Amino acid sequence: MSLPPGFLDELRTRSSLSQVIGRKVMWDMRKSNQGKGDMWAPCPFHQEKSASFHVDDRKGFYYCFGCHAKGDAISFVRETENVSFMEAVEILAREAGMPVPRQDPRAQEKADRRTQLAEVMELAVQFFRLQLRTGAAAAARDYLDRRGLDAAALEHWEIGFAADAWQGLWDHLKSKNVADDLILGAGLAKPSSKGGKPYDTFRGRIMYPIRDARGRAIAFGGRAMDPNDNAKYLNSPETELFDKGRSLYNMRDARTAAGKGQPLIVAEGYMDVIALVQAGFTAAVAPLGTAITEHQLQMLWRIAPEPIIALDGDTAGLRAAMRLIDLALPQLEAGQSLRFALMPQGQDPDDLLRASGAPALQKLLDDAMPMVRLLWQRETQGRVFDSPERKAALDKALRDKIMLIRDPSIRSHYGQEIKDLRWQLFRPASTKRPFTPRAQGAAGGRWSAPPAPATPTAKSSALAVAQNDIATEHLREAVILAALITCPQIIEEFEGGLETMTCANPDHADMRDLLLRQIGTTPDTLRDRMDEAMGPQVLENLLSSNHVAIIPCIRHPGDADMARMTVAEELAKLDAARGLSAEIADATEDLSGTADEGVTWRLSEAARAADRARRSGQEDTVEYELGDNGARISRDERSALDALLQTIRYSKPGG
Structure with a gap:
C-alpha cells in the first residue's frame, strides 16, 4: 500500500x-x-x-x-x-490519534512531483543568489551590510534578491526547460488574470530560502525594498511542498544545535533568527508569518522540552505570547513546557543584540519566566481587585485556564503556584502586637504574658487584661495551627479565617502563610515542607507544647470532624476575644474625653460576643463569674470592666 x-x-x-x-x-x-x-x-x-x-x-x-x-x-x-x-x-x-489514509494509487506519482518541485525550488535559490551580485541589487546589499551581514553570512543563509521585473525568474526557469505547471506549482509565479504570460510572485525583494527538516528548499520569504509596499514581508503561497503552519525557519540547523546543548529560542522573524545565530545562539527558529500553531509547538517540543519564546517587546509581541499560553496549556506534559523572554519595549532580538550585545540577551534568556507566571501576569496586570466580586472573577478566570491542562499532576502544580501568587497579592497586612518571649528551654520555648502593673487603675487594669489576652491568643493560634497541620485536608474550609488571622508570634505567622500555600497536600508532605522552610524544631515545639498536646484532635491525628470542630471553635473564640480587647482599648482611650453611656454599651456587647463564642464549645481552664447581665466573663475581664465603668460613673457631671 x-x-x-x-x-x-x-x-x-x-x-x-x-x-x-x-x-x-x-x-x-x-x-x-x-x-x-x-x-x-x-x-x-x-x-x-x-x-x-x-x-x-x-x-x-x-x-x-x-x-x-x-x-x-x-x-x-x-x-x-x-x-x-x-x-x-x-x-x-x-x-x-492519526487515521491511516486509504490506499492512494497515485502516491508514487505525487512523490515524484514533489521531488520535481523541490528541484525547481533549488533552481530558484541559485537564481536569486546570483541576482544579489548584480547592479540592480546595490540597495539590497547596502541594507544587508547595515544589518551586519557579511559575505560569509550571505553565503550561509543563501540570501538572494528578486529584481523588480515581472518575468525575471519565469524567463530564467523556462530557459531551463522547466514546465509551466511546476513553476506555478512551486508558488514561484502566478497566472495572469488577463490571459497573458504568468508573472513572478516575488519582485523587488530580498529573498530568504526556507528549508524543511530534511534540508529541501520548500519556500521563500521576501522582504520588500520599497518602503511603501503593502507587504513588508511576503512568504510563498502554500504548495504541495510548503505548509506554513507546519514549518519553521532554520529548523534543520536549530535541531542540530539544540542536540549539542544550545537553548532553543523562538523568535519572530528571519532577521531575528539570523542575528541570534550570528551572536552564538545557534538553536534559533521562527514561525513563518503566522502565530505559532499547534503543529509547530509539537515540532518545538520534539527539538527541546522547554523552548524559550523570545518575542518582540511591543504590544503585538506580548499579545502573541499570551495567545500561545492558551494553545500550550492543554498539551503540557511532565518536563515539557515553555519559558518566555520578553524583549525590552520597542526592541526585537536583533535590535537588542546590536544595541547591547550577546550578554544582555543571555541575561534575558537566563531570566525567562515560566509559563505559569506569564499566565498570572496576563490575568492580573493593570487590574484592581478591591472587591470580593473582582477577586472571585480572577479566581474563576484562572481556574478555567488551569482546567485546560490535561495532565493531573501538572494541573495540581499549576493550582499550587497560582495559590502562592494569589496569597502574595492579597496577603493581609498583619497587625503586630508587642510580645514578650520567655527563654527557650527543654519545654519548647513557650510564651508568657508580661507581668501586670502592681497598682490597678481603670487604664492599668484594662492594659493588664489586654496583655493577658495576648498570651491567650497565642495559645489559641497554636491550637488552630496544630489542628490544621495534623489534618491539612480541612485547610481549604478555613482559608478565609486563616487569611484574616493576625499572628503576633512570627513563627505562627510563617506557619499560617505556609498552610495557605499548601492547601490540598498530605500531612507528611506538609510537615516536610514546613521542616524545610522553618526547621524541624519549630514544628516539634508546637506539637509538644502542653496546651496543644492535650487537645483531642492532636491526640487523634487524622480525625477530620474533630479537627474541624476544634478549629471552628478556636477561630470564633479568637475573633470574639480580640473584639473585646479592641473595645477595652478604645474605651480606655475614650476616658480621656467626655464619657457617655455608649462606652458602657460597647463593652457590654463585646462581653456578650465573647461569652457566646465560649459557650459554643469546650471550656477553657479560666475561672469565670456571671456579669450583671447574666453573661459569663473571666475575673480579669470583670475587674477591667468594673474599673472602667466605675471611672465612667465618677467622670459624669454629678457622679
Missing part, C-alpha cells in the same frame, strides 16, 4: 521514540539525559547487562553499539512486535 506524501514524516514527528521504546526497555537514568532526549538502556534485541542501546529522541533514531541494530519508531515496532510495515504504521498511527 502506498501512503500519501508527508504522512510518514508527520507520524514520526507525533510519535515519541523514547515513549515507544520505553515500553520494552528499562532506562539507565544514570547515563540518560531525559531533558535532551538522550536515552540509554540495555538492548532489547540481544542479551546484555550494560546500557549500549542509545535512543536520540530528537532525531527519532535508535542505535545499539553492541549488535548494531538501528532504525526509527516504525522499524522498532516491526522488530519487537513481529508485524509488517503497514501494521507497524497502523499501531503507531492509532497511538498518535
Whole structure:
C-alpha cells in the first residue's frame, strides 16, 4: 500500500521514540539525559547487562553499539512486535490519534512531483543568489551590510534578491526547460488574470530560502525594498511542498544545535533568527508569518522540552505570547513546557543584540519566566481587585485556564503556584502586637504574658487584661495551627479565617502563610515542607507544647470532624476575644474625653460576643463569674470592666 506524501514524516514527528521504546526497555537514568532526549538502556534485541542501546529522541533514531541494530519508531515496532510495515504504521498511527489514509494509487506519482518541485525550488535559490551580485541589487546589499551581514553570512543563509521585473525568474526557469505547471506549482509565479504570460510572485525583494527538516528548499520569504509596499514581508503561497503552519525557519540547523546543548529560542522573524545565530545562539527558529500553531509547538517540543519564546517587546509581541499560553496549556506534559523572554519595549532580538550585545540577551534568556507566571501576569496586570466580586472573577478566570491542562499532576502544580501568587497579592497586612518571649528551654520555648502593673487603675487594669489576652491568643493560634497541620485536608474550609488571622508570634505567622500555600497536600508532605522552610524544631515545639498536646484532635491525628470542630471553635473564640480587647482599648482611650453611656454599651456587647463564642464549645481552664447581665466573663475581664465603668460613673457631671 502506498501512503500519501508527508504522512510518514508527520507520524514520526507525533510519535515519541523514547515513549515507544520505553515500553520494552528499562532506562539507565544514570547515563540518560531525559531533558535532551538522550536515552540509554540495555538492548532489547540481544542479551546484555550494560546500557549500549542509545535512543536520540530528537532525531527519532535508535542505535545499539553492541549488535548494531538501528532504525526509527516504525522499524522498532516491526522488530519487537513481529508485524509488517503497514501494521507497524497502523499501531503507531492509532497511538498518535492519526487515521491511516486509504490506499492512494497515485502516491508514487505525487512523490515524484514533489521531488520535481523541490528541484525547481533549488533552481530558484541559485537564481536569486546570483541576482544579489548584480547592479540592480546595490540597495539590497547596502541594507544587508547595515544589518551586519557579511559575505560569509550571505553565503550561509543563501540570501538572494528578486529584481523588480515581472518575468525575471519565469524567463530564467523556462530557459531551463522547466514546465509551466511546476513553476506555478512551486508558488514561484502566478497566472495572469488577463490571459497573458504568468508573472513572478516575488519582485523587488530580498529573498530568504526556507528549508524543511530534511534540508529541501520548500519556500521563500521576501522582504520588500520599497518602503511603501503593502507587504513588508511576503512568504510563498502554500504548495504541495510548503505548509506554513507546519514549518519553521532554520529548523534543520536549530535541531542540530539544540542536540549539542544550545537553548532553543523562538523568535519572530528571519532577521531575528539570523542575528541570534550570528551572536552564538545557534538553536534559533521562527514561525513563518503566522502565530505559532499547534503543529509547530509539537515540532518545538520534539527539538527541546522547554523552548524559550523570545518575542518582540511591543504590544503585538506580548499579545502573541499570551495567545500561545492558551494553545500550550492543554498539551503540557511532565518536563515539557515553555519559558518566555520578553524583549525590552520597542526592541526585537536583533535590535537588542546590536544595541547591547550577546550578554544582555543571555541575561534575558537566563531570566525567562515560566509559563505559569506569564499566565498570572496576563490575568492580573493593570487590574484592581478591591472587591470580593473582582477577586472571585480572577479566581474563576484562572481556574478555567488551569482546567485546560490535561495532565493531573501538572494541573495540581499549576493550582499550587497560582495559590502562592494569589496569597502574595492579597496577603493581609498583619497587625503586630508587642510580645514578650520567655527563654527557650527543654519545654519548647513557650510564651508568657508580661507581668501586670502592681497598682490597678481603670487604664492599668484594662492594659493588664489586654496583655493577658495576648498570651491567650497565642495559645489559641497554636491550637488552630496544630489542628490544621495534623489534618491539612480541612485547610481549604478555613482559608478565609486563616487569611484574616493576625499572628503576633512570627513563627505562627510563617506557619499560617505556609498552610495557605499548601492547601490540598498530605500531612507528611506538609510537615516536610514546613521542616524545610522553618526547621524541624519549630514544628516539634508546637506539637509538644502542653496546651496543644492535650487537645483531642492532636491526640487523634487524622480525625477530620474533630479537627474541624476544634478549629471552628478556636477561630470564633479568637475573633470574639480580640473584639473585646479592641473595645477595652478604645474605651480606655475614650476616658480621656467626655464619657457617655455608649462606652458602657460597647463593652457590654463585646462581653456578650465573647461569652457566646465560649459557650459554643469546650471550656477553657479560666475561672469565670456571671456579669450583671447574666453573661459569663473571666475575673480579669470583670475587674477591667468594673474599673472602667466605675471611672465612667465618677467622670459624669454629678457622679
